[in-house]
Amino acid sequence: MPGDIAQTDAYKPLMKSHYELGELFKIHLTNLLFTALTLGIYRFWAKTRIRRYLWSHVEIEGDRLEYTGTAKELLFGFLIIVAVLIIPVLIVPEIISLAAVLSPETQSAVAGVQGLIIFFLIPIAIFRARRYRLTRTRWRGIRGGQTGSSLVYGATSFFWSILNVVTLGLAIPYTRTHLARYRTKHTWFGNRSMVLDAKGRRLYPALFVSFLLYFAVLAVILMLAAALFFPVFQPMFEGRTPSPQEIILSLETSSVQLIVVLVSAAVLFTLPTLWYAATEVRYFASCLNFMNLEFELDTGRWRYVWFIWTNQLMALLSLGLLLPVVYKRYVDFYAERFRYAGSFSERDLSQSELGAPERGEGLADAFDIGGI
Amino acid sequence: MPSVSGRYSDGNTASVRQVRIEIRADGFSISGTDGDLLATWHFDEIELIDDLESNSFLTLARTSQPGARLTIEGAAPCAEILAAIPALSQRRRYPLPSLRQTALYAGIVAAFAVALWFALPKVVDATVRLIPHSWENRIGESVIENVANVFSDKTGDQRFCSTKRGDDALNLLVSTLAGDLHIDFDVRVLDTPVVNALAAPGGHILLFRGLIDQAETPDEVAGVLAHEMAHVIERHATQNAVRQLGLSVVLRALFGDPGMLQAAAESAIGLSYSRDAEAEADRIATELLAGAQISNEGLVSFFTRLAAKRSGQEGLLRYLSTHPPLADRAKLLPPSPNAARPSMTDRNWQRLRSICS
Ligand SMILES: [Zn+2]
Numbered sequence: 001m002p003g004d005i006a007q008t009d010a011y012k013p014l015m016k017s018h019y020e021l022g023e024l025f026k027i028h029l030t031n032l033l034f035t036a037l038t039l040g041i042y043r044f045w046a047k048t049r050i051r052r053y054l055w056s057h058v059e060i061e062g063d064r065l066e067y068t069g070t071a072k073e074l075l076f077g078f079l080i081i082v083a084v085l086i087i088p089v090l091i092v093p094e095i096i097s098l099a100a101v102l103s104p105e106t107q108s109a110v111a112g113v114q115g116l117i118i119f120f121l122i123p124i125a126i127f128r129a130r131r132y133r134l135t136r137t138r139w140r141g142i143r144g145g146q147t148g149s150s151l152v153y154g155a156t157s158f159f160w161s162i163l164n165v166v167t168l169g170l171a172i173p174y175t176r177t178h179l180a181r182y183r184t185k186h187t188w189f190g191n192r193s194m195v196l197d198a199k200g201r202r203l204y205p206a207l208f209v210s211f212l213l214y215f216a217v218l219a220v221i222l223m224l225a226a227a228l229f230f231p232v233f234q235p236m237f238e239g240r241t242p243s244p245q246e247i248i249l250s251l252e253t254s255s256v257q258l259i260v261v262l263v264s265a266a267v268l269f270t271l272p273t274l275w276y277a278a279t280e281v282r283y284f285a286s287c288l289n290f291m292n293l294e295f296e297l298d299t300g301r302w303r304y305v306w307f308i309w310t311n312q313l314m315a316l317l318s319l320g321l322l323l324p325v326v327y328k329r330y331v332d333f334y335a336e337r338f339r340y341a342g343s344f345s346e347r348d349l350s351q352s353e354l355g356a357p358e359r360g361e362g363l364a365d366a367f368d369i370g371g372i
Numbered sequence: 373m374p375s376v377s378g379r380y381s382d383g384n385t386a387s388v389r390q391v392r393i394e395i396r397a398d399g400f401s402i403s404g405t406d407g408d409l410l411a412t413w414h415f416d417e418i419e420l421i422d423d424l425e426s427n428s429f430l431t432l433a434r435t436s437q438p439g440a441r442l443t444i445e446g447a448a449p450c451a452e453i454l455a456a457i458p459a460l461s462q463r464r465r466y467p468l469p470s471l472r473q474t475a476l477y478a479g480i481v482a483a484f485a486v487a488l489w490f491a492l493p494k495v496v497d498a499t500v501r502l503i504p505h506s507w508e509n510r511i512g513e514s515v516i517e518n519v520a521n522v523f524s525d526k527t528g529d530q531r532f533c534s535t536k537r538g539d540d541a542l543n544l545l546v547s548t549l550a551g552d553l554h555i556d557f558d559v560r561v562l563d564t565p566v567v568n569a570l571a572a573p574g575g576h577i578l579l580f581r582g583l584i585d586q587a588e589t590p591d592e593v594a595g596v597l598a599h600e601m602a603h604v605i606e607r608h609a610t611q612n613a614v615r616q617l618g619l620s621v622v623l624r625a626l627f628g629d630p631g632m633l634q635a636a637a638e639s640a641i642g643l644s645y646s647r648d649a650e651a652e653a654d655r656i657a658t659e660l661l662a663g664a665q666i667s668n669e670g671l672v673s674f675f676t677r678l679a680a681k682r683s684g685q686e687g688l689l690r691y692l693s694t695h696p697p698l699a700d701r702a703k704l705l706p707p708s709p710n711a712a713r714p715s716m717t718d719r720n721w722q723r724l725r726s727i728c729s
Contacts, residue, residue, distance in 0.1 A: 037482045038478045056424055063379070063443065140388050142386045346385060346387040350385045351383060
């Protein structure tokens with residue numbers, strides 16, 4: 001049949017990257033400049049500009065992706081969130097608690113409720129932002145889409161996070177897999193949805209390894225702290241308890257050591273999480289199914305950990321200045337390692353009839369989620 | 373008729389075809405490699421989706437055929453298309469403002485921000501004037517209440533030190549410093565070893581017991597008290613609350629949830645104003661002391677001594693602190709008038725020192 005992708009047994013790369021650092025930096029640096037000059041208002045245009053580039057320089061089967069979102073949609077999405085959420089939930093209680101002179105207990109209760117609302121809204125924001133981005137993505141003119149309810153997704157995430165805390169993390173493979181299945185099942189491209197045939201229990205070995213890693217990191221940090229803060233503990237070795245004044249004094253004089261310990265803790269404690277994430281992302285890739293195509297992410301776990309680790313450090317330490325490098329590394333990584341096998345009939349993939357939101361990402365923008 | 377090759381998808385399915393695009397007088401004829409006509413696109417319904425790789429990669433769309441796409445690759449074919457539809461670059465489906473437009477808007481917003489920066493003290497001042505005294509008083513009460521709870525482990529009135537003679541000595545000092553000002557000062561001593569003093573909205577002043585204990589002369593207490601009274605006279609605490617609230621409302625509306633950027637902006641702006649307020653309070657304190665014919669050397673020596681004690685915190689903290697460096701403040705204070713008299717009698721000084729026993 002003409003137009004069909006040839007059947008092969010071997011996995012081959014899905015995407016081809018056309019990212020160029022020079023072009024990316026040109027967009028990114030002007031974005032930063034104008035965002036600063038406009039006190040942040042330009043960020044909706046900035047996001048749209050960079051996404052245009054990021055989408056249109058990814059090639060799939062000879063054709064580029066297309067980003068059809070506009071800055072106005074993002075701006076109006078944010079304004080609506082300001083009106084329905086930020087003013088009534090975040091600003092008005094602040095004014096009331098100042099004007100009505102609430103007791104400290106009431107004030108902390110108000111702050112607690114505000115925190116809970118935001119915590120509940122974050123997964124909703126993620127799900128809604130996904131819908132916006134999917135409906136604004138086209139390939140060969142065919143549009144993406146997302147079904148499902150952000151409220152259901154938010155409520156599920158909310159209860160799953162409580163369950164994760166109550167079970168000390170033991171439920172993580174189940175809860176994360178469940179949410180990933182929900183997201184995938186409701187992810188559409190054209191008239192077809194995706195399937196994630198993943199089982200949470202398959203991720204328990206990875207969870208236990210990451211628990212072991214966690215305790216190893218804890219031991220390393222404690223040993224480092226003990227070595228650096230030896231003067232603090234010295235009295236204990238001499239058989240007496242140091243007085244609080246002594247402890248405070250030695251902590252004050254050893255602020256460099258304190259920074260060393262805190263930074264190494266912040267860097268090393270990401271390891272266990274990343275190791276689990278590496279196992280999960282490979283497993284999920286192998287469980288993904290779209291129009292009977294099969295997928296794989298061809299990477300070793302440590303390579304993935306190193307990849308994410310360096311990306312995050314680079315973005316963080318450069319205060320976002322090096323984000324173009326991160327984008328390019330990211331897409332190059334997936335272009336090389338995310339592969340598919342099988343064939344599908346292009347004629348069976350027809351235009352999406354799902355609805356698309358009129359405005360974009362207000363919530364996600366308000367809580368600064370999503371990066372690009 | 374000139375023609376170029378391209379890729380065409382009709383918007384109904386994901387299948388794509390190699391096509392020949394014949395450029396005619398009023399539009400394109402798009403036909404497959406086998407010669408059958410697939411579509412006819414008129415120039416006035418053609419929109420530009422993307423022009424990439426400096427005009428050697430064009431993606432076109434058609435208004436009346438949703439989802440249909442035509443892709444042309446290569447510098448020469450793209451040039452022919454652009455020549456056929458000269459207005460194409462203005463017919464973007466999803467336009468973004470040009471760099472020049474953006475620079476203009478950014479300039480306007482930045483100018484507004486600078487204007488707001490200079491207008492902020494006046495706006496805050498005007499707002500503070502609108503706040504009724506009773507309201508200010510209640511806020512001040514609650515500030516005092518919170519501070520007392522944090523610094524004292526006692527409860528209720530036990531948190532504040534009060535003896536008949538001590539109170540009289542303190543009130544005499546307050547009215548000496550106040551001169552003919554018509555302001556109700558409410559000065560209380562908080563029972564805590566911490567060395568500090570603060571002025572809350574509504575004329576409430578807290579002297580911490582630690583400050584009275586650590587003071588070597590009554591003039592030192594008088595100096596600090598004058599400084600706090602200056603804050604009350606200028607309503608600095610109320611201004612501070614109004615400015616903080618206003619800034620957080622504006623910044624939240626701009627950025628959404630308080631992120632790092634907002635917190636940094638808020639504290640940086642707050643810092644710069646509170647340093648000004650401290651300098652102003654020092655200046656007015658000197659005037660109050662001069663009016664009461666009290667030397668301001670007490671204030672100077674107290675700051676110098678505190679500076680020496682806290683020298684470990686200087687350096688980086690010096691720039692992050694809301695107060696100007698103590699040593700600098702001591703230097704900045706003008707010399708005191710010649711005709712100086714003690715701020716209180718020895719007997720009253722002893723009574724004030726034992727106000728907490
Ligand atoms: Zn002050």
